[in-house]
Amino acid sequence: MDHFLYQGGALYAEDVPLAEIAASVGTPFYCYSTATLERHFKLVDEALAGMDHLVCYAMKAASNIAILKVLADLGAGMDVVSGGEYLRAKAAGVSGDRIVFSGVGKTAAEMRLALEGGVRQFNVESEPEMEVLNRVALELGTVAPITVRVNPDVDAKTHAKIATGKSENKFGIPIAKAREVYAHAARLPGLRVVGIDVHIGSQLTDLEPFRQAYRKVAELCDLLRADGHEIIRLDLGGGLGIPYERSNAAPPLPLDYGVMIREELGHLGCEIEIEPGRLIAGNAGVMVTQVLYVKQGEGRDFLIVDGAMNDLIRPAMYDAHHDIVPVIEPVPGTENRVYDVVGPVCETGDTFARQRAMPPVQAGDLIAFRSAGAYGAVMASEYNTRPLIPEVLVRGDQFAVIRRRPTFDEMINRDTIPQWL
Numbered sequence: 151m152d153h154f155l156y157q158g159g160a161l162y163a164e165d166v167p168l169a170e171i172a173a174s175v176g177t178p179f180y181c182y183s184t185a186t187l188e189r190h191f192k193l194v195d196e197a198l199a200g201m202d203h204l205v206c207y208a209m210k211a212a213s214n215i216a217i218l219k220v221l222a223d224l225g226a227g228m229d230v231v232s233g234g235e236y237l238r239a240k241a242a243g244v245s246g247d248r249i250v251f252s253g254v255g256k257t258a259a260e261m262r263l264a265l266e267g268g269v270r271q272f273n274v275e276s277e278p279e280m281e282v283l284n285r286v287a288l289e290l291g292t293v294a295p296i297t298v299r300v301n302p303d304v305d306a307k308t309h310a311k312i313a314t315g316k317s318e319n320k321f322g323i324p325i326a327k328a329r330e331v332y333a334h335a336a337r338l339p340g341l342r343v344v345g346i347d348v349h350i351g352s353q354l355t356d357l358e359p360f361r362q363a364y365r366k367v368a369e370l371c372d373l374l375r376a377d378g379h380e381i382i383r384l385d386l387g388g389g390l391g392i393p394y395e396r397s398n399a400a401p402p403l404p405l406d407y408g409v410m411i412r413e414e415l416g417h418l419g420c421e422i423e424i425e426p427g428r429l430i431a432g433n434a435g436v437m438v439t440q441v442l443y444v445k446q447g448e449g450r451d452f453l454i455v456d457g458a459m460n461d462l463i464r465p466a467m468y469d470a471h472h473d474i475v476p477v478i479e480p481v482p483g484t485e486n487r488v489y490d491v492v493g494p495v496c497e498t499g500d501t502f503a504r505q506r507a508m509p510p511v512q513a514g515d516l517i518a519f520r521s522a523g524a525y526g527a528v529m530a531s532e533y534n535t536r537p538l539i540p541e542v543l544v545r546g547d548q549f550a551v552i553r554r555r556p557t558f559d560e561m562i563n564r565d566t567i568p569q570w571l
């Protein structure tokens with residue numbers, strides 16, 4: 151459930167008409183709903199009630215510091231995958247002991263940053279990384295808390311580009327090698343093993359792959375404890391999917407996910423961390439864009455809009471579906487028309503939807519791409535020298551620009567012409 155609903159014939163974000171925001175900031179723009187972010191966070195947090203746990207929001211999904219602050223104020227920790235994200239989490243007021251550092255290619259500089267600023271744990275993904283972290287920690291005269299990310303070799307049954315838990319993926323260490331790797335970690339004085347980490351992919355719509363992975367983690371936990379390691383924490387990653395198509399069957403509920411976690415891992419007495427990103431931010435954001443032209447093609451009508459693949463790349467990159475709705479509510483009984491919805495970028499890949507049945511719209515109308523809150527703004531680029539589009543946060547009847555649109559001067563002045571030219 152989200153808070154983007156029609157009221158009196160117009161699409162609102164909570165109590166603010168999207169058309170009012172468009173008039174104020176121009177199009178295209180991203181708009182997030184505070185109430186939806188809060189609702190999703192609480193659903194996930196409550197799903198783990200009764201277990202010692204921390205929900206570490208995977209901020210790569212949507213990393214504006216205003217969004218981070220909304221979640222941190224509810225008690226969220228953060229899962230970061232770069233030094234930049236670490237600094238964003240800090241800028242949002244998150245304390246180091248609530249920040250988990252993930253990622254397959256952390257640099258020594260990033261490790262130093264997090265060790266100096268405070269970190270809950272590093273989720274280490276290889277033995278070479280372990281060696282570097284050990285060295286950095288010793289240089290700083292400290293000890294780095296770690297989990298090792300294991301690759302359980304399960305099929306997440308999701309899009310190939312976002313599956314991470316098969317043995318052919320670059321992530322984690324093979325679970326069969328885990329005892330060896332933990333023994334190695336225990337010999338390094340700059341590291342302190344605190345737990346096990348696993349993350350098998352994104353947009354999972356079935357609990358079974360999670361269950362398989364967590365069962366393997368439980369077995370490993372027993373083995374590692376028998377080997378003398380102190381396993382006090384299990385980081386179970388993110389990945390629970392969201393409904394992108396309202397007409398499709400809904401993915402599992404957070405509550406059922408929580409029940410499954412309790413069933414598979416509850417007996418171990420570990421602190422549980424989960425790292426949801428999409429689940430919290432995905433349906434808490436829309437991208438609003440204006441129809442520039444309705445172009446009659448050979449046998450098809452193109453809706454050319456002012457948003458493009460550089461603003462929202464998911465359809466081009468993952469063949470993703472976003473529901474598209476007009477900002478003015480169609481009168482009941484309006485017959486759908488079929489459009490190809492495309493942006494202005496000079497690539498055929500700049501197509502949001504092919505042969506999409508939707509209410510008829512005209513040049514000048516506003517339309518909203520739903521479920522654009524996660525992996526939307528964060529993946530935007532300035533391709534075609536198109537400015538990064540603004541982000542707006544709504545709360546009740548208020549809205550605020552949380553990242554403004556840059557000017558063309560700002561964009562162009564980042565380039566420099568060498569003195570020999």
Ligand SMILES: *Cc1c(COP(=O)(O)O)cnc(C)c1O
Pocket residue numbers: 208210211229252253349351352353387388389390425426427428429524
């Ligand atoms: C991307 C990622 C997540 C979040 O995935 P979602 O599908 O957005 O929940 C969590 N943990 C790690 C390590 C990731 O790489």
